[in-house]
Amino acid sequence: MTNLDGRAEPSPVSAASDLFETVRAQSLGLVAPLNDEDMGLQSMEDASPPKWHLAHTTWFFEEFILKPSLPGYRPKDDRFAVLFNSYYVQAGPRHTRSRRGLLSRPTVTDVLSYRSHVEDAVREGLARDTFALDPERLEALITLGCHHEMQHQELLVTDLLNAFSYNPLLPAYIEPKPASVSAVNETGWTGYDGGLLEIGHDGEGFAYDCEGPRHKVWLDPYRLCDRPVTNGEWIAFMEDGGYANQTLWLMEGWAVREKNGWDSPLYWWRQDGVWWTYTLQGPRPVDLSAPVVHVSYYEADAFARWAGYRLPTEAEWEAAAEPTDIDGNFLENGAFMPVGRRSGLWGDVWQWTSSDFSPYPGFTPPEGAIGEYNGKFMVNQMVLRGGSCATPRQQMRASYRTFFYPHQRWQMLGLRLAADQ
Template identity: 50%
Template sequence: MPNLKGYRPFNPLFEQLFNSYYNGIGKPFPRDKRGLLSRPSLGEVLRYRLWVDEAMQALLADTSLWPLIELGLNHEQQHQELLLTDLQYCWSVNPLAPAYAAPMNETKFTHQKISWHEFGGGIHSIGYQGNAFSFDNEGPRHSVLVSDGAIANRLITTREYLEFMADDGYQRPDLWLADGWAWVQQNAIEAPLYWRETHDGWRRFSLHGDQPLALDNPVTHVSFYEADAYARWAGARLPTEAEWELVASKQAVVGGFQESAYWYPQGAANDQSLQQLFGETWQWTSSTYQAYPKYKPAAGAVGEYNGKFMCNQMVLRGASCLTPVAHARASYRNFFYPHERWQFTGIRLARF
């Protein structure tokens, strides 16, 4: 803790062990080897936590450090979600299909046809505005040109995605981007992550264990490539992040979040209203992750937090069923590589 005079590290080796990607403070631990670590033990981690908590008492008295501490708290919220999705991924390979949370009775949702909500084109402003916390990649607020268009009132369901699969969606190269088709072929992709076909039909694994597919719940754990291919098959497209924010900024932040303790996306209400913009599952956009105009990363190691990842990744908007509700807002920009799907990632369509 460079901001606390006289601080003595709990274990000097922890600086590298828990350094995920900050080259400015030392050598990070290799990302591809994180899953091989079995130490420190839980007891040692808890003792380390108490050690840091005691040091934080002194740091909290220094108001000049509050913005940095606030950033740390919001970063921890991100890891609350990541811990659960990482746990789900690790447990998914166990043939016993262990459940982290008790199985819950599926709420039955009625299938409804998509309706389209139009938005007007022109010059619009996007990016965070206000006095509360936001990450640096949410700004600066700036003007964008948006064409007239329409966005689907809800997320694509499992039932609808099965129709894409039944129509040979994974066997038709005309539906896929070149990189996406290569990914499908090289990895023998034939369904969303965590799905498996049995003699009784398709089933899926989640934090609630192994269960049959919930047909009218949102499809999730799909890559950008799959979302893009589905949109093309459906005669539509994915929204840009500017279109998504233009629409979402006029809506209340409501949906299924981490606090509900039901950690799988829930279906839409049986009406034509605009819904599921927040919570349930992150929504792929067609926008590449890049800096907004006049963006400047902060000085020092904190500047590595977002800026250096603005390359070869796609933007997702909304939030998921594992996102803390306080973490969701219209300007929030999540981002992943186009092949990744271990997060709760789903599909909302748009059209011109």
């Protein structure tokens, strides 16, 4: 195939191969600042050690591409199929999630060797065209594996932040950059007409199964704040008794707040009259103009009620985002924390919506273990939109839905306010 100026266009498989190389290298770049002790840390059941993330994303390519479709492929170690399966029931037995941090063996060196073994097999199969798959299916599986790994790059970063936060030394993952503590700017709003609109992936390019089918929704006229809620605004909520005013909270959220003793976002503390926060750049004074981060859905909902507004629905967010450029503070920026005040829908923090993570009309999961990727999680979780400072930029599109339980805080979770017109 050639383009208009006569040059050959890359085949879909070639493009997927390039993506594979880029993504695999990016994962190794993320662990480059770590030592072997860091690589085995697991601070809670929701999190996994960096070493496990590297191995599981490798297992994904081996389990779903190499084993079923590359003739003559031999796994490096058959036991890895159990150690590094996450939740794919149809793929076989799994090591207990909460005990991933106990896997001192295989070593970091073993895991890196496993990655090389699988990468070499993928490259050889592509070079020799020996995969027992048609090119379109092969391209789709490699691309899915790459996007799966990008999701784990985000998890690796946020899991590491949680693990490091328990260390009294409060270590810095990267060299701290100059801090800027600035005042909160005025809030701006953009109005949208609503009407009968379509949301969901349109079928062009990659998307996860849960992003479709594209379907019609009715939206009444609404407004969105031009930026996420800031730390300065959150401190005002705290100082006004937001964490003590039960009337602002959903009943379940209040019970979770009381059980856990929440009185500020995760990783915050007060010292000599100043609010501080722990980040992957080490401890820093809270930047009043930066988006607030590490707040649960329950906290976000309480704040919105305190402010006299509400959280947007995911349809409202997507309808506003579809015509906009994807520009923001993402993983590749290397800050690993929200920075400064800026307008726009993208980056810095994932934004809680008021929408349940549920199937779109006509949703059908793929057959086999791949179908377990999203469909079986469509209960009791809430949708977030927009990506964060830990999300790879290439992951983002207007239809991308991530989801977490309403009590969770360790991800880069923030909020944007909405209102009726």
